[in-house]
Amino acid sequence: MHPWIGLSENVRLGVLTERVTPELVDRMLAEHCCEGSRPGALPPRFMVYFVLALALFQQDSYDDVAENLVGALGGMDQSVPNKSSFTRARQRLGAGPLEGLFRALAGSVAPEGLAGSFYRGMRLAAVDGFVLDVPDTTANRVFFGGPSDVKGRDVGFPQTRVVTLTETGTHASIDAAVGAFNGGEPELATRLAGSAAGMLVLMDRAFPGVALWKAYTQAGAHLLLRARSCVAQRPTQILADGTYLARMSLAGQRASHPGGVTVRVVEYRIDGGEVIRLLTDLLDVDAYPAAELAALYHERWEAESAYRQIKTFLRGPAQVLRSAGPELVRQEVWAHLVVHHCLAQIIMHLAGAGGLDPDRICFVKVLKHVRRSVIRQRVQMPMKLKTFLTNMAAKIGRKLDNGARRLREADRFLKHPESKYGPRYRNSRGHPAPRPTRKVPEKIIEPVIVA
Template sequence: MPLSYDTAPTGPDDRGDADAAVVDLLVRTYPPELVDAAIAACGRTERRRRLLPARRMVYFVLAMAAFSPAPYLDVMRRLESGLRRAGLSQPGPSAGKAAIFQARERLGSGPLEVLFRDSALPGTEAGTGEAPAPRHWSAPPHHSAPHWRGRTLHLLAEQRTAASRHTSPTPRLTVTGLLDGGTGEVVDAVWDASGAPATLLRSVGPDTLLVVQGPAPDHALAAAAAARGTGVAWRLPTARLPLQPERRLEDGSFLVRPRGVPLRVIGAGLVTTLLDPSLAPADELLAATDAVPDGRLLGAALLAAGPDAAPLTSRTAEGVDQELYGRLLVHNARRRAADLAAFACGPCPGAR
């Protein structure tokens, strides 16, 4: 039976075992050599021995997400216990809260961002549409993103997450994420950025069907996707386009042209940039968009630990970036573990 990382502990020993399992998952998914490479890429490698070295702080940020909403000192205690079990830490002086704050600031968000991008499932090289450069991590041999008519399926979703009132006058951040259509891992993400959906086209190729859940059709995204050959399909509660059909098609769908961008409206609340019914039959397209993960997975990624997780606590923009990358990395580790467990378990019930 596969090990569960989300089982609630029932006593001190159970909690210690559960904490160790979480830390073990993080270390196996993001091993020290991968973490050290991300730190070095950002010039954060220490020149002198510190109580809280950069590698330890990367794992601390991940533990913050995994153990949220536990306070700093509790997170550090649970992390250290797990690292000792993994043979990556030795007993030593305990760090205080102020030292942990300073070490987080010293680390910055760069290593977490590099770790996120270097460990993401292979996509396309940002901004090029070409095959990606080699990653430090490669997808398990069994992983194959779902396809429809030769197009890889990805999900694009938006989520608003609560931020510390000390960070900015905006109490919530809008995070736009690109999720793998098979595992539900977050491949790319941006937050509080104008034109965010179109920006995430950098991580998909032209032979992609991008399923968008949540926001209404984005004309900038539609135009940018059409220019590069990427298909987009918006799943909406209802197809609400206040336009008269430009032309009805033989399968019952119809074309509209909001702001000069041609779109095809299919019943049951689906709007797409794929205009030819012979190449994208309505019933097949509906089935394909229903097969991708639910967009609420992005919300689960940002909460990281579940419905009891605290909002973002960082008081600086750099800290918010660091914290968000940490939560995305923990989500991806859990999705990857679930994917591997399902593969090992085969058709056993409840694996996914």
């Protein structure tokens, strides 16, 4: 009999157990028919916590992650099962319980009045997507696909695509969809429409389309989307503030086709640069001034900050996921989304305790504290959990508070040239080397008025 039998059920996930409770895990296992038929060294509940720990300790091996989980529990680290046992247990578990956990936990967390989270009574959210590299196995390549060159040859790793509905003020995920690289972001984004009711949703210019527009507006959401210059370019009515109404139709249709939609077009420049075009269903020029919408659109970048937390700090920069099959890849991605959302909730708790905007709380340091809580099993008793959070809150002033955000920018360049052995000061495509981030004055937004 393996020494872990009867003991692994006692393993928890540190401070994250306050949100991912054993009762919630058991409910998800029951809903997805993953309850264990007999006790074993790696029962389903333990495996849920183990998969979440794989996301929390992405750079560590299976052995190291297992030791992090059980090292404080009476010698269990001396009898860690081998890697193949963990892999088989992950396969038995599947992706369903982790996706169920995310859907049970995800949602908006910003309290009323939090800066950057609301606009005229509507909660602000952003839809965007990112890709994650997965191991280059035949199964992953067939299921997910990946980038290719002009001749159709595979380039780099297969990739899975993730699209999220993110609360701009807190970086918390409200909903998410996981798919293949070969599937488009708009298709995944359309699946999230039902979770956006009552919100003002921001998207970049990769998303505008009639199907997506109708899905969100029919679900009760409002939209503020950037668009290409060829979209809704013919005014049908000039409004009082210089914005105008136009028709957005499917490709190949006339503007008057009944299958299209009427949108309000807001155009502006930043520091005299290119014209930026926004589409919105907020047609009242008095209730929703163009200048406010132009300034508001830049909150969309908060989704990029959330993705940086997932891809750079939680996963690790340029790290490839560890799962060799599509089902385990999906399981791993949902685990990353669960852990990130729990961290966003902890940050909100700490920000509330310190009376700060959550943007000022250092994500990296919170992540390190949470990892330490797992290694120390600091959630074995409620008082220990309360003490841990109290100690974290006490460190806000000297460690966790990043201070108010500064206005900074850096020119956008290709960060990963094809060859890392190119000239020192120019990348392989001839662009100048990126300059460091620098302080800049506040941007000037100039509306473009259509006569």
